[in-house]
Amino acid sequence: MLPSSTVENYLKAIYLGEGHLADDQRLVPMGQLASALGVAPGTATTMVKALAESGLVEYEPYNGVRLSAAGEKLAALVLRRHRLIELFLVRVMGLGWDEVHDEAEQLEHHVSDRLIERIDEMLGRPEVDPHGDPIPKADGHVARHEFDTLLTCPLGERVTVTRVTDQEAPFLRFIEQHNLMPGESIEVEARDEVSDSVRLKGRSDQRITIGMRAASKVRVSASDASSRG
Amino acid sequence: MLPSSTVENYLKAIYLGEGHLADDQRLVPMGQLASALGVAPGTATTMVKALAESGLVEYEPYNGVRLSAAGEKLAALVLRRHRLIELFLVRVMGLGWDEVHDEAEQLEHHVSDRLIERIDEMLGRPEVDPHGDPIPKADGHVARHEFDTLLTCPLGERVTVTRVTDQEAPFLRFIEQHNLMPGESIEVEARDEVSDSVRLKGRSDQRITIGMRAASKVRVSASDASSRG
């Protein structure tokens, strides 16, 4: 039995939901799962119980759900397809990075392994997708390295944007217009709790101030000084 | 309500089923439809009645079903997606023309108009797919021109292969190996009812003898003498 689109979507949502959490207590609550999938809470409960039956998740009533080893591998493969398709649409088809998410959301369930392999090959076995998210390998292995966000990284130090963890088109366009895409080198000049804002110095010392909520959606890593002459 | 994959498949099957028939009495019988879709006869009946409810087909109990104007347009658009995807997979992704059918069968239901437009553009608004079948326009209009087959075309006259009307991979590989793909120029030297065979002279006077059943699956048009010096 190969999993239906619905099952793949549930696994993916649980996988991404777990992302926020610590390694030990990584139970995704039903409410969060239901709203991530846009279904009623009861629907999520029913479905998750079925997933638990088939061994793809572990379900703790009233507590939440977490992926089993099998479920995690499947979720990673869905994400692999999603991210390879996104990158393909941007690099080969010339679509904008803010408009490929929905398309990939559909295609990820219907592309054969054969075609995905072809895409992977054509793109040169890439490590990350257009949002900077890592692309799982064909065996389901993911290079998980966690970074600071603009909210937590050191002040006054050059950092490189690695991921943008919000896939909404308007946000992505904002990011693009202000040169905050993955790969850009920037610096956090100041943060202010009171005004809920973060001031950035971007490319060619361009200044922008953004809200803390937005800042938390931009992941960065320390720019390696040695690699920049 | 946009149509489900199932509805699209029914419409496409009826469209293709009508292809064999004359313009007036073009009713596809239920049995044929059911077996084309791989469902039980009763299932096809039920579904067709529902399609008739929504105005996509005209249903005559015990006689068969034909597409309405709306249904025909929808079917043409599904076919457009299918054929553009096939051509894309061959030309851009480098897949074999005998392995793209199944992939396209899946993707045709899940690709956005936006992406199809991109593909169409990238391929230079092509007229035909890798099997020589015409690609409907975005408005649903199809250039329908019927040709002879190797079974009916004049003997001893140069003809050009235009379509191969059997999508089975083994057959397509056979066609490819013997240089009988769309575009190739060939000549029927002889036909023999008794031995059920057709003798062909192909590229660089290569000879092959094929069965009449196979010959009927290769459509051709008269090679235009003026265009070949």
Place this chain on the structure above:
DNA sequence: TGAATAATTTTGACTATCCAAAATTAAATC
């Protein structure tokens, strides 16, 4: 700790799609 609130699960019901087998209708044959 006990009531108010929030999250979760259960229940009953619905839609789309499918099948198997019985019943019916049409077609073919004698």
Place this chain on the structure above:
DNA sequence: GATTTAATTTTGGATAGTCAAAATTATTCA
């Protein structure tokens, strides 16, 4: 024209996925 055969439709039932609303459990807060 009556009967056999073939095609089609009906019937009863199954599965996957969904919702709304009632019932339950957990949590919060006074």
